[in-house]
Amino acid sequence: MLTENDRKIITDSIREIPDFPKPGIVFKDISTVLNNAQAFGLLMDHLKERYSNQRLDFVAGIDARGFIFGAALARDLGVGFVPIRKKGKLPYTTVSEKYSLEYGFDEVEIHIDAFRGVKDARVLLIDDLIATGGTAFAAANLIEKSGGKCVESCFIMSLDFLGGSEKLEKIAPVYSVLGEA
Numbered sequence: 001m002l003t004e005n006d007r008k009i010i011t012d013s014i015r016e017i018p019d020f021p022k023p024g025i026v027f028k029d030i031s032t033v034l035n036n037a038q039a040f041g042l043l044m045d046h047l048k049e050r051y052s053n054q055r056l057d058f059v060a061g062i063d064a065r066g067f068i069f070g071a072a073l074a075r076d077l078g079v080g081f082v083p084i085r086k087k088g089k090l091p092y093t094t095v096s097e098k099y100s101l102e103y104g105f106d107e108v109e110i111h112i113d114a115f116r117g118v119k120d121a122r123v124l125l126i127d128d129l130i131a132t133g134g135t136a137f138a139a140a141n142l143i144e145k146s147g148g149k150c151v152e153s154c155f156i157m158s159l160d161f162l163g164g165s166e167k168l169e170k171i172a173p174v175y176s177v178l179g180e181a
């Protein structure tokens with residue numbers, strides 16, 4: 001369990017950059033969590049504790065910040081890590097899923113054999129932040145399409161006013177470590 005003090009240490013380590021990458025967006029910079037050994041350690045210890053008894057087979061991380069937390073957690077749990085990437089980055093045969101953005105659409109992909117043939121593989125989806133939920137919703141669908149079962153989606157923080165978690169709950173339970181960012 002995270003104490004209030006632990007939670008404060010992690011929250012305080014997130015740097016906010018106003019108007020990045022465009023005016024009106026407050027960007028939550030997690031590079032200042034990663035370079036803070038105490039904050040990063042508290043966060044990873046918490047995730048390890050939460051997920052060590054959930055019989056996970058894989059952790060799947062979303063391009064790109066989900067790779068950092070996801071790979072570290074997979075290693076801590078002794079399970080495999082699977083990258084879910086933006087279109088065109090994965091070299092082998094992929095399954096893909098499109099999702100809408102404010103203007104236009106984007107696409108994420110997973111390798112067709114990502115779960116190594118494990119039947120109904122129990123997969124944890126992870127990313128740094130859920131905003132509208134479009135990316136995570138597509139990623140969770142990809143897990144299901146490629147033979148896995150998304151047992152939970154985990155985020156370090158959430159922008160709850162955008163309704164992403166609510167949308168994603170329709171596929172799998174959602175956990176946000178720090179809650180509303």
Ligand code: AMP
Pocket residue numbers: 025026027028029062063064065127128129130131132133134135136164
């Ligand atoms: P969405 O699909 O709208 O939920 O957007 C989620 C993705 O965009 C995640 O991969 C986040 O890392 C990134 N993202 C969205 N909003 C922010 C923000 N304010 N600060 C940092 N990253 C963000």
